[in-house]
Amino acid sequence: MILTEQQIKALPYLDPPKTVRIKFRKAGRLKHISHLDLQRSMARIIARAGLPVWYTKGFNPHPKLVFGVPLPVGVESECELLDLRLDRDIPNEAVRDMLNAKLTDELCALEVREAGAKFVEISAADYSITIKTAGACNELAAEIQQMLTSSPLVIIKKSKSGEKEADIIPMINNVSAKYCADEDVVRLSVRLSCGQTENLNASAVVSALRERLGILSGDPTVEYCNIRRERFYGADGKQFV
Amino acid sequence: MTNDKKDIRRMSGVLGSVQKPGRYSGGEYGEVLKDKSLVKARFAFCFPDSYEIGMSNLGMRLLYGALNSDPDIWCERVFAPWVDMEEQMRAHDIPLCALESGDPLSEFDIIGFTLQYEMCYTNVLNMLQLAKLPIRAVERGEDCPIIIGGGPCTYNPEPVADFFDCFSIGEGETMLNEFTELYIKMKAEGRYSRAEFLHEAARTISGIYVPSLFEVSYNDDGTVKAYTPKYDDIPPRVVKRIMTDMDTAFFPQRVVMPYIETVHDRIMLEVCRGCIRGCRFCQAGMVYRPVREKSPEVLDRQARELYEQTGYEEMSLSSLSISDYTKLPELTDRLLSWTDEKMVSLSLPSLRVDSFSKQLMERVASVRSSSLTFAPEAGTQRLRDVINKNVTLDDLLNAVGVAFEGGKTSVKLYFMQGLPTETESDLDGIADMAREVIEAYYRSPGRVKGRQPSVTVSVSNFIPKPFTPFQWEAADTPEQLEAKQKYLRGRITDRKIHYQYHNVGTSHIEAVLARGDRRLSRVLEAALDAGFKYDAWDEFFNYEGWMELFRKTGIDPAFYANRTFGRDEVLPWDVIDCGVTKSFLLRERDRAYAEKTTPNCREKCSGCGANKLGGKGICCPQTCGEDAQ
Ligand code: SF4
Numbered sequence: 001m002i003l004t005e006q007q008i009k010a011l012p013y014l015d016p017p018k019t020v021r022i023k024f025r026k027a028g029r030l031k032h033i034s035h036l037d038l039q040r041s042m043a044r045i046i047a048r049a050g051l052p053v054w055y056t057k058g059f060n061p062h063p064k065l066v067f068g069v070p071l072p073v074g075v076e077s078e079c080e081l082l083d084l085r086l087d088r089d090i091p092n093e094a095v096r097d098m099l100n101a102k103l104t105d106e107l108c109a110l111e112v113r114e115a116g117a118k119f120v121e122i123s124a125a126d127y128s129i130t131i132k133t134a135g136a137c138n139e140l141a142a143e144i145q146q147m148l149t150s151s152p153l154v155i156i157k158k159s160k161s162g163e164k165e166a167d168i169i170p171m172i173n174n175v176s177a178k179y180c181a182d183e184d185v186v187r188l189s190v191r192l193s194c195g196q197t198e199n200l201n202a203s204a205v206v207s208a209l210r211e212r213l214g215i216l217s218g219d220p221t222v223e224y225c226n227i228r229r230e231r232f233y234g235a236d237g238k239q240f241v
Numbered sequence: 242m243t244n245d246k247k248d249i250r251r252m253s254g255v256l257g258s259v260q261k262p263g264r265y266s267g268g269e270y271g272e273v274l275k276d277k278s279l280v281k282a283r284f285a286f287c288f289p290d291s292y293e294i295g296m297s298n299l300g301m302r303l304l305y306g307a308l309n310s311d312p313d314i315w316c317e318r319v320f321a322p323w324v325d326m327e328e329q330m331r332a333h334d335i336p337l338c339a340l341e342s343g344d345p346l347s348e349f350d351i352i353g354f355t356l357q358y359e360m361c362y363t364n365v366l367n368m369l370q371l372a373k374l375p376i377r378a379v380e381r382g383e384d385c386p387i388i389i390g391g392g393p394c395t396y397n398p399e400p401v402a403d404f405f406d407c408f409s410i411g412e413g414e415t416m417l418n419e420f421t422e423l424y425i426k427m428k429a430e431g432r433y434s435r436a437e438f439l440h441e442a443a444r445t446i447s448g449i450y451v452p453s454l455f456e457v458s459y460n461d462d463g464t465v466k467a468y469t470p471k472y473d474d475i476p477p478r479v480v481k482r483i484m485t486d487m488d489t490a491f492f493p494q495r496v497v498m499p500y501i502e503t504v505h506d507r508i509m510l511e512v513c514r515g516c517i518r519g520c521r522f523c524q525a526g527m528v529y530r531p532v533r534e535k536s537p538e539v540l541d542r543q544a545r546e547l548y549e550q551t552g553y554e555e556m557s558l559s560s561l562s563i564s565d566y567t568k569l570p571e572l573t574d575r576l577l578s579w580t581d582e583k584m585v586s587l588s589l590p591s592l593r594v595d596s597f598s599k600q601l602m603e604r605v606a607s608v609r610s611s612s613l614t615f616a617p618e619a620g621t622q623r624l625r626d627v628i629n630k631n632v633t634l635d636d637l638l639n640a641v642g643v644a645f646e647g648g649k650t651s652v653k654l655y656f657m658q659g660l661p662t663e664t665e666s667d668l669d670g671i672a673d674m675a676r677e678v679i680e681a682y683y684r685s686p687g688r689v690k691g692r693q694p695s696v697t698v699s700v701s702n703f704i705p706k707p708f709t710p711f712q713w714e715a716a717d718t719p720e721q722l723e724a725k726q727k728y729l730r731g732r733i734t735d736r737k738i739h740y741q742y743h744n745v746g747t748s749h750i751e752a753v754l755a756r757g758d759r760r761l762s763r764v765l766e767a768a769l770d771a772g773f774k775y776d777a778w779d780e781f782f783n784y785e786g787w788m789e790l791f792r793k794t795g796i797d798p799a800f801y802a803n804r805t806f807g808r809d810e811v812l813p814w815d816v817i818d819c820g821v822t823k824s825f826l827l828r829e830r831d832r833a834y835a836e837k838t839t840p841n842c843r844e845k846c847s848g849c850g851a852n853k854l855g856g857k858g859i860c861c862p863q864t865c866g867e868d869a870q
Contacts, residue, residue: 043554073262220255221254
């Protein structure tokens with residue numbers, strides 16, 4: 001459903017504006033775009049989509065965009081979240097379709113709904129990790145499974161206050177590692193702590209595996225590790241949308 | 242499923258190890274993807290500088306759209322990899338690839354390089370090497386892509402002539418399509434060979450220059466003796482192509498939208514081509530003649546389309562001299578009728594001081610203020626008359642007065658040093674003008690109280706360029722330029738005046754390449770071997786290294802940069818006809834030395850010769866014959 005400028009102007013004006021939550025994909029080649037660049041681009045995407053955006057009042061009016069948990073560069077996602085304020089009562093499907101008319105498959109809106117719980121309530125996320133490495137086999141998958149489920153697995157975590165050692169096993173759940181013979185890859189899925197209180201990047205898990213198991217140390221044009229964020233969870237263990 | 246979208250390109254594995262991987266990702270909204278098995282020719286459009294610079298280039302946006310408008314042609318983008326990426330590519334044997342398909346350049350039919358400035362030549366050679374293609378045209382076999390160059394530097398392409406199979410001279414919107422269509426046709430008819438194709442292109446497509454079809458001979462003193470065409474059926478001088486009607490000229494419906502920040506990250510609305518002014522140092526002002534404008538209706542429609550495709554929050558009206566656009570008030574009225582509501586701000590490039598008014602500033606300052614830049618170019622009226630920059634100190638003071646009244650506190654002024662006939666008093670004039678601007682601020686009753694003004698004085702080095710009245714002049718030596726910089730620095734004492742200057746070494750090499758001939762290919766090849774690249778970037782430019790290469794190759798840079806060329810000398814670029822005649826340029830040069838200005842094209846035609854190219858809606862009317870109608 002794509003609405004014209006006239007049709008949108010005929011929709012009821014909302015004061016205060018409504019906040020919609022956009023779930024979007026960032027995948028394929030566009031995983032290489034940083035969060036900062038995505039933030040900057042989003043205002044333009046919304047503008048060219050022709051959405052009835054609510055602008056902040058004041059000297060330098062701008063749309064109000066609130067992103068969920070920033071996605072590290074190089075990681076794909078099927079569940080990124082963005083809250084956006086609109087000042088017309090436009091149907092959610094129209095918001096989705098109008099965005100997608102000005103986007104590509106590698107970055108597109110998957111779902112639009114009314115904004116619910118705040119992003120601070122996000123506490124975990126599922127990741128699918130595909131590892132193409134020399135030595136991929138059933139035994140490697142079993143080793144990975146073992147390593148990610150037995151404490152301690154200590155890594156150096158960098159933070160603003162410096163570097164410190166941390167056991168990351170408490171932040172890793174629902175581990176499943178399987179060797180997939182037809183593609184010669186190990187498929188790993190994990191649920192990691194995610195959000196403002198505790199956060200573990202999937203790439204840190206992969207680095208730990210790389211260091212200990214010597215995987216992914218070959219030709220980078222042949223071997224690869226693809227990480228995809230699949231869905232978020234709240235503190236209550238329910239899926240966060 | 243999403244697995245299908247995985248980045249499978251060979252280079253993707255190293256993108257985790259480079260800064261700004263978004264330079265190499267591709268996948269932007271607006272990129273053109275085609276099925277390679279269904280197209281008849283693949284064109285790689287190469288910009289020999291970083292992604293951020295290339296994606297800001299209006300010409301590339303236009304030509305990418307024009308080529309892709311043909312369903313038989315797939316045009317893709319290629320930029321110079323940054324040095325960190327190049328390191329990865331060399332370490333892992335990754336050839337240079339196009340962004341859209343990720344395919345290596347060697348798989349393409351035609352590779353086009355746009356040559357925007359001389360200092361990108363080493364990047365061109367480096368890109369050819371990274372693409373694993375032979376550097377010299379003569380070494381390329383039948384299955385190599387055809388390599389064509391275009392852009393402003395092709396008004397004297399001779400220093401790089403040995404590396405290119407051909408050049409497109411002038412505006413490429415239809416020329417490159419014709420060129421590629423001829424390639425497709427000859428392939429389909431089974432009569433393609435490199436030599437046959439290049440000969441036929443030179444013979445049948447106006448604006449195509451094939452350097453290998455001209456024999457160059459030299460005099461004992463090193464100057465050019467003659468250019469002799471190898472066939473009688475090709476034009477002995479290649480006449481540049483222009484679009485005669487800008488309203489109907491190709492306009493891209495889509496724009497590739499970068500995700501990473503680029504240099505000109507905004508809508509660029511091309512208002513007109515050419516310039517009525519005729520500043521005597523300015524190559525663009527001569528080679529883009531005659532002036533052709535777009536109508537406000539067409540521009541307004543195109544601006545809306547661009548906004549709907551991009552969502553940019555800023556639109557810049559682009560032209561060599563925007564305030565000379567005859568329908569500027571009508572255009573800005575039309576644009577402002579919708580841009581304000583959509584929070585799009587208008588910006589104008591450098592303004593002419595004699596046409597700057599309160600009304601104009603109010604129009605462009607809406608929503609967000611744009612910074613103000615003026616280009617007096619020279620410090621004294623005498624020297625401004627020499628260069629035919631028809632503005633006065635009063636014009637400048639009026640303009641900055643308006644700006645200060647309107648709440649601006651900072652102004653940037655562009656000047657040049659090393660101009661013909663320049664003396665110390667002309668340099669003093671630069672410092673004086675900056676001081677006058679500061680004083681004008683304090684005289685201005687409506688200024689922002691309690692704020693200090695700031696004036697930036699940016700001084701570039703004059704470089705004689707082909708097809709200008711100053712094409713024969715000697716450039717100052719690096720030592721002379723440096724002494725002048727030191728002198729001027731000493732003359733600027735006020736802390737409110739910020740003095741910016743340019744690297745004299747870069748200017749020297751640029752001056753060599755700008756007026757160079759084919760013998761310079763030896764130096765460029767040596768530069769490639771020495772690993773030179775990104776010479777336009779101060780952090781990579783190696784002046785001592787260049788001097789060493791000149792010594793090693795036995796080429797005297799001063800012969801090209803610091804010598805006054807003879808009036809009757811055959812110039813390396815005489816093989817190109819850009820419309821403007823040599824006799825006009827000589828007349829203008831004589832007037833410069835007589836300190837006489839020349840009226841602009843709208844006041845009075847000076848018979849430059851460009852009207853023979855035709856062109857609708859230009860300012861060379863009755864006086865210039867029928868073509869101009
Ligand atoms: S022919 Fe006359 S009016 Fe036209 S560009 Fe030349 S000088 Fe200007």
